[in-house]
Amino acid sequence: MMIISSTRNSRSSLNNLDVLSVLVYAILVIWGIMSIYSASYNVENPKPFWDFNTFAGKQFVFAMTAVGLIILVFLLDYRLFEGFAYIFYFLSVLLLIAVVLFGKVVKGQQNWIQIGPISMQPTEFAKLGVSLALAKFLGTPSSKLTDRKVWLGIVVIFIVPALLILKQGDYGSLMVFVLLELALYREGMPFWIIGLQVLAVILFVLSLLIKPVYLAFGLFFVFSFIVGILLLTRRKMERRDWLIMIVSLVLAIAFVISVPKIFTKLKKYHQERIIVLFDEEAVDKKAGAYYNLQQSKIAIGSGGVWGKGYLEGTQTKYDFVPEQHSDFIFCTVGEEFGWVGSFLVILLFMILLFRIVIIAERQKSRFARIYGYCVASIFFAHFTFNLSMTVGLFPTIGIPLPFMSYGGSSLWSFTLMLFILLKLDTHRNRLFGSY
Amino acid sequence: MEGERGSEKRFVFYAIFGFVGLTLLIRLFVMQVIEDKYQESAEANAIQKQTVYPDRGLIFDRNGKLIVYNEPVYDLMVIPREARLPDTMAFCKLFGISKQEFIEKIRAIRAVAPEGVFFSQLSKVDFAKVQEKLSDFPGFYVSRRTVRVYTSNAMANALGYIAEISPEELKKDSTQYYRPGDYIGKSGIEASYEYYLRGEKGIKYQLKNRFNQVVGSYQDGKLDKPAIAGENLISSVDIELQKYGEMLMQNKTGAIVAIEPQTGEILTLITSPSYNPNLLVGAEFKKNYASISRNPDLLLFNRATQSAYPPGSTFKTVQALIGLQNGVLNDTLRLPCNWSLVKCHPHPYWTTPQTSIQYSCNPFYYQAFRRIVHQKGESFEALQEGYKQWREQVLKFGFGRKLGVDIADEGSGNVPQVERFNKIYKNNWNFSNIYSLSIGQGEMGVTLLQMANLACIIANKGYYYIPHLIKSIGKSGKPLPQYQVKHSVGIEEKYFEPIIKGMNGAFKAGTVGPMAQVVNLYAGDICAKTGTVQNSHGEDHSTFIAFAPCDKPKIAIAVYVENAGFGGIWAATIASLMMQKYLKDTTRIKIQPWQVGKIEATEKMVLDKIFNRRELLRLDSIRKAEKRKQDSIKAILRKKEQEEDIYDDNQLNPQ
Known part of the structure; x- marks a missing residue:
C-alpha cells in the first residue's frame, strides 16, 4: 500500500503514516476474506479462491476497490474532508432518504439501495457522514457543549439519519449512533448522561x-x-x-x-432475541432466535483452544450458522482457529482501537480529533455488538464486524473512516483553520 | 485549549475498550476451552455417527446344513424435526395411509425420541418404491437391519430367539455394547453364545449439512470402523434327526435327548409341544410371542432341560452301579423278588444285578438301596451317613445339579438332602420313608438331559463330557473349553459290564416291548432301560434310556413321554426309531428290505398316537360335534323322509 504521490496543495508526508494501523487493517481484511472463503466453502463443490462469483471472490474485489479508495483519499487534499464534511453528511442523508423511498427489503430491514448494477447499504456511509458532520460542527472553536444551541445542532445532526434508519428497521446501526456519545463525552459532555443510560x-x-x-x-x-x-x-x-x-x-x-x-x-x-440471552429454555426451540444463537455458540464453542483448522469447521462449513459470511463471520474464526484465533482477533481490534484513540489525541486540529473519536466509537460499537451477539451476550442485531464481515458497503465505509483519519494524521503537524 | 483538558479522558476509553475486550475473551475462554458441550453439539450437528450393524453369526448343524441365517429387512426411519414434506398427500398415497394416520405417527415418534421407525420391515415392493422417491421426502431415510431366518421349524427351544434388549438387560450390560433398540439373544443358543454370535459393531462417520443430508464421509473415513460379523457356530445337533424326532413327538408331551457318548455332543434336544421358531422374528414378534408364551401347553418351557421328572426304573442302573462299587452287591449275588417289600411284575424270582436290570425288578432295588444306605450299620446315624454318601455318588452322575449344558434354560433336578428328610419327618425317619428312591420315584426329579447323560456314562463305562449343543465356534473348530474335559463318575469300569449286559437283555428279552424290537436293527445290539413312572396326575409316564450299538456306542438317548403308560412301549419305540435313523444315516448299517415296511408301519403308529390331553379333548370335542352334526342331519333327513312319506301318502290317497 505504498502511495508515492504528493499533491501541490497538501504536501502529505507518508513518513507520518501510522503503519501499525495499516498493518492491523490489512491483516483483518485478509483474514476476513479467508474466513468468508471458508464460511461459504462448499464441500461438495469447492470453488477456487479466485472465483469472483463466490462471496470470498467478491469480497476480494471489494478489498481491491477499497485499496483504490485509500489511494483516492491520500490523493485528495486533506482539507477537503473538513471543508466538505456537511456535503458528505447531506449526501449520506439523501441516500438514506432514497433507501426509504426506493429501497429493497431484505430480512425485515429496508436498507439496500440499487444504483445501476451496484447495490449498497447507505446506512454504513451515514455513519461516516455523521462522524464528519459532528466533527465539523463541534470542531469550530465557538461550539461548546455547555451551549444549548450547540446541543440543538448535535441533536439535529443525529436525529435526521436516526429517524431514517429507524424507518428502515435497522436497530443495530441506531445503537451504533448512540455510542457516538463516547466522542461527545471526550469533548466535554458530562459523564452522568452516559452513566444514566448504563443504569437504565x-x-x-x-x-x-x-x-x-x-x-x-x-x-x-x-x-x-x-x-x-x-x-x-x-x-x-x-x-x-x-x-x-x-x-x-x-x-x-x-x-x-x-x-x-x-x-x-x-x-x-x-x-425472543433478548429473552434467549437469559433463559434458553424460555423461548420456542423452533424459533429463529434460539436456533441462530445456539448454532453460533456451538460453532465458536466447538473450536476449543486451537480450533479445528482452516476449512475444517463443520459447523460453519455445513451452513448451520446463519449469515455466517457476513454478520456471523466471527463464528468461522472461533470454530477454525479456536480460542487462540479469537484472542488474536480481539487483540487486533484492541490494538486498532487504542491506536485510533492515540492518533486522535495527537491531532492539533479539533476536527481531526473529534473525527478520530467518532471513528473509535463506531468501530468499538461494531466490534462490541457484533462479538457480543455471536457469543450470546447481546441480542442478535445485524451489524457487521468491521473489515472482516462480507459486504462492500461496510468494507468501503470502514476503510474510508479509518483512512480519512490516517490521512488527517499524516498532516497532524500542520495547523489548519482558525487556530 | 479544550483538547488538552479532555485528553486525560482517553484513559476512560482505554478502560472501556479493555473491559469489553477482556469480557469477550473470558466469555470465549469459557465457551471454547472450559465447556465441552458445544463440541458435542457440533459433532451431533454435523457428524452423523452411524452404527454399522454386523451380521449375526450363522448356525450350522453337525453335517454342515444351515440352520439359522440372516435376511435383510428395511425400516423406514423418520426424523420428525426435519420431516417437512412438500407433498404429504403424495407420501400418504404411496404408502396407502391417511393424512390423519401420518400426523399421528409422526407425533407419536416425536413424543419419545428425535427419530424413530415410521414403518418397520418394508416389503421388497415398498422398499423399491421408497428408494426411488426418498429424495422427495426430507427427514426420511431407510435403515437396513437383518432378521433371523430358521431353515426348518424344528429345534425352536434349543436355538432360542433374539429380540429387542430390555431395560433390565441394558442395565446389566457392563460392557456398554448395547444401545436401546439393539437385538440380543433371549434364550437357547442365541442367548448363551450371544458374545460370539453378535460380532462387533462398526462405526461410520458421515458429515451432514443443516438439512441433514449426508454430504460425505468424515475425514475420508479414517475414523470409520467396519463391522465385524459374528462367529459362525457349528451345532452338534443333527437337524434331520431333530426334525424326525419332533415329528414322532407330535401330539405327545415330553422330550427326547440324544447325545454322542464319546464327546458329549448333543444330537437332538427335543421338547414337545414346541413352536415354529420363524414366528419369533421380525415384525410379528410381539403378536406371536404373546400367543406362544400364553399357550397353556407351555411352549417356551424346555422339557428336555428344565423339567424335573422322576427317572423311574431307569435310575436302577445308578443304584446297581453304586451298589457294586460300594461292595454291597456283586455279580453273583442273587436277591429274591419279594413282593411284600414293593410291588413288581412277573419275572424269574431270583435276580442278579444283571438280570435285575433286564427284568427291572423292584424288590431287588429295595434291598440293594437298603444295603447301600445301611452299609455303615442299622442305626439312624448310620442311615444318615450312608444316605449322604449315596447322594454324593448320585451327584457325581450329574443328577441333582445343573450339568452345565450350553443353554441357560437348564434346571438342576432334585436329589433330596438328608436335611430335607430330617425336616419333613422331624429327625425321625427310616428306610421305609425313603425306599421309593430306590426305584427312581418319590422325592427325586431329574432332567431328561441328565438321563441321556446317564446313558452316555454307561455307554462310556464311567465317564462323560458335559453335554453341549455347539461343537465348534468360529474358526477355532472347538467347543468351549469346559466341554473338552472328561468327567469321571467314580465307578470302576468293570462294574459296568453286568449293567450293560442287563440293558442288552432288557432290549432283547426283557422289559422292552415287541413294537420297539421291530425296529431293532440287529437284535442284541441295543442296550436299554425302561421306566414307567407313577404319578399323581394321571396315566404313568413312559420313559426310556438306551445306547447303541452296545459294543461301540454311537448314540445315547433318553426319551420321556408324559402319560403314555409303560416305558417299554412308546418311549422305547420312539427311541428305537430315532436310533435306527441316526445309525442308518451315519453308519454303514443297512436295513433289510423286509425291515423297511415294518419300520414305516411303526412310524405311522407312533405318529397317530396322541398323548396330549388337550389335543385328545379337542379331538374328542370335534368328534362329538361331528356326531352331533351327523345326528342332527340324520334327524332332519328322517323328518323330511317322514314328511315326504306323508306327502306321498297324500299324493297317493286321492288316487
Whole structure:
C-alpha cells in the first residue's frame, strides 16, 4: 500500500503514516476474506479462491476497490474532508432518504439501495457522514457543549439519519449512533448522561429477570441505604438534593415497572432475541432466535483452544450458522482457529482501537480529533455488538464486524473512516483553520 | 485549549475498550476451552455417527446344513424435526395411509425420541418404491437391519430367539455394547453364545449439512470402523434327526435327548409341544410371542432341560452301579423278588444285578438301596451317613445339579438332602420313608438331559463330557473349553459290564416291548432301560434310556413321554426309531428290505398316537360335534323322509 504521490496543495508526508494501523487493517481484511472463503466453502463443490462469483471472490474485489479508495483519499487534499464534511453528511442523508423511498427489503430491514448494477447499504456511509458532520460542527472553536444551541445542532445532526434508519428497521446501526456519545463525552459532555443510560440498561435487564415489585422494593432499599450513609457521614443535605433523590427514585421505579409492559409491545422476535440471552429454555426451540444463537455458540464453542483448522469447521462449513459470511463471520474464526484465533482477533481490534484513540489525541486540529473519536466509537460499537451477539451476550442485531464481515458497503465505509483519519494524521503537524 | 483538558479522558476509553475486550475473551475462554458441550453439539450437528450393524453369526448343524441365517429387512426411519414434506398427500398415497394416520405417527415418534421407525420391515415392493422417491421426502431415510431366518421349524427351544434388549438387560450390560433398540439373544443358543454370535459393531462417520443430508464421509473415513460379523457356530445337533424326532413327538408331551457318548455332543434336544421358531422374528414378534408364551401347553418351557421328572426304573442302573462299587452287591449275588417289600411284575424270582436290570425288578432295588444306605450299620446315624454318601455318588452322575449344558434354560433336578428328610419327618425317619428312591420315584426329579447323560456314562463305562449343543465356534473348530474335559463318575469300569449286559437283555428279552424290537436293527445290539413312572396326575409316564450299538456306542438317548403308560412301549419305540435313523444315516448299517415296511408301519403308529390331553379333548370335542352334526342331519333327513312319506301318502290317497 505504498502511495508515492504528493499533491501541490497538501504536501502529505507518508513518513507520518501510522503503519501499525495499516498493518492491523490489512491483516483483518485478509483474514476476513479467508474466513468468508471458508464460511461459504462448499464441500461438495469447492470453488477456487479466485472465483469472483463466490462471496470470498467478491469480497476480494471489494478489498481491491477499497485499496483504490485509500489511494483516492491520500490523493485528495486533506482539507477537503473538513471543508466538505456537511456535503458528505447531506449526501449520506439523501441516500438514506432514497433507501426509504426506493429501497429493497431484505430480512425485515429496508436498507439496500440499487444504483445501476451496484447495490449498497447507505446506512454504513451515514455513519461516516455523521462522524464528519459532528466533527465539523463541534470542531469550530465557538461550539461548546455547555451551549444549548450547540446541543440543538448535535441533536439535529443525529436525529435526521436516526429517524431514517429507524424507518428502515435497522436497530443495530441506531445503537451504533448512540455510542457516538463516547466522542461527545471526550469533548466535554458530562459523564452522568452516559452513566444514566448504563443504569437504565442495567435496570432494564434486571426488570426482565426480577419481578418489578421486588425490584421496586430493592431500589427503595438501595436508595434508603445511600441516604442513610449520607446522613451518617453528616453530609449537608439540602432540599434540592432531597428533591433530586426522591424524583430519581420515583422515576427509576416507574421505569422498572413500565419495562415489562413496554417489552411485550416489542415484536415477538425482538422479545425472543433478548429473552434467549437469559433463559434458553424460555423461548420456542423452533424459533429463529434460539436456533441462530445456539448454532453460533456451538460453532465458536466447538473450536476449543486451537480450533479445528482452516476449512475444517463443520459447523460453519455445513451452513448451520446463519449469515455466517457476513454478520456471523466471527463464528468461522472461533470454530477454525479456536480460542487462540479469537484472542488474536480481539487483540487486533484492541490494538486498532487504542491506536485510533492515540492518533486522535495527537491531532492539533479539533476536527481531526473529534473525527478520530467518532471513528473509535463506531468501530468499538461494531466490534462490541457484533462479538457480543455471536457469543450470546447481546441480542442478535445485524451489524457487521468491521473489515472482516462480507459486504462492500461496510468494507468501503470502514476503510474510508479509518483512512480519512490516517490521512488527517499524516498532516497532524500542520495547523489548519482558525487556530 | 479544550483538547488538552479532555485528553486525560482517553484513559476512560482505554478502560472501556479493555473491559469489553477482556469480557469477550473470558466469555470465549469459557465457551471454547472450559465447556465441552458445544463440541458435542457440533459433532451431533454435523457428524452423523452411524452404527454399522454386523451380521449375526450363522448356525450350522453337525453335517454342515444351515440352520439359522440372516435376511435383510428395511425400516423406514423418520426424523420428525426435519420431516417437512412438500407433498404429504403424495407420501400418504404411496404408502396407502391417511393424512390423519401420518400426523399421528409422526407425533407419536416425536413424543419419545428425535427419530424413530415410521414403518418397520418394508416389503421388497415398498422398499423399491421408497428408494426411488426418498429424495422427495426430507427427514426420511431407510435403515437396513437383518432378521433371523430358521431353515426348518424344528429345534425352536434349543436355538432360542433374539429380540429387542430390555431395560433390565441394558442395565446389566457392563460392557456398554448395547444401545436401546439393539437385538440380543433371549434364550437357547442365541442367548448363551450371544458374545460370539453378535460380532462387533462398526462405526461410520458421515458429515451432514443443516438439512441433514449426508454430504460425505468424515475425514475420508479414517475414523470409520467396519463391522465385524459374528462367529459362525457349528451345532452338534443333527437337524434331520431333530426334525424326525419332533415329528414322532407330535401330539405327545415330553422330550427326547440324544447325545454322542464319546464327546458329549448333543444330537437332538427335543421338547414337545414346541413352536415354529420363524414366528419369533421380525415384525410379528410381539403378536406371536404373546400367543406362544400364553399357550397353556407351555411352549417356551424346555422339557428336555428344565423339567424335573422322576427317572423311574431307569435310575436302577445308578443304584446297581453304586451298589457294586460300594461292595454291597456283586455279580453273583442273587436277591429274591419279594413282593411284600414293593410291588413288581412277573419275572424269574431270583435276580442278579444283571438280570435285575433286564427284568427291572423292584424288590431287588429295595434291598440293594437298603444295603447301600445301611452299609455303615442299622442305626439312624448310620442311615444318615450312608444316605449322604449315596447322594454324593448320585451327584457325581450329574443328577441333582445343573450339568452345565450350553443353554441357560437348564434346571438342576432334585436329589433330596438328608436335611430335607430330617425336616419333613422331624429327625425321625427310616428306610421305609425313603425306599421309593430306590426305584427312581418319590422325592427325586431329574432332567431328561441328565438321563441321556446317564446313558452316555454307561455307554462310556464311567465317564462323560458335559453335554453341549455347539461343537465348534468360529474358526477355532472347538467347543468351549469346559466341554473338552472328561468327567469321571467314580465307578470302576468293570462294574459296568453286568449293567450293560442287563440293558442288552432288557432290549432283547426283557422289559422292552415287541413294537420297539421291530425296529431293532440287529437284535442284541441295543442296550436299554425302561421306566414307567407313577404319578399323581394321571396315566404313568413312559420313559426310556438306551445306547447303541452296545459294543461301540454311537448314540445315547433318553426319551420321556408324559402319560403314555409303560416305558417299554412308546418311549422305547420312539427311541428305537430315532436310533435306527441316526445309525442308518451315519453308519454303514443297512436295513433289510423286509425291515423297511415294518419300520414305516411303526412310524405311522407312533405318529397317530396322541398323548396330549388337550389335543385328545379337542379331538374328542370335534368328534362329538361331528356326531352331533351327523345326528342332527340324520334327524332332519328322517323328518323330511317322514314328511315326504306323508306327502306321498297324500299324493297317493286321492288316487
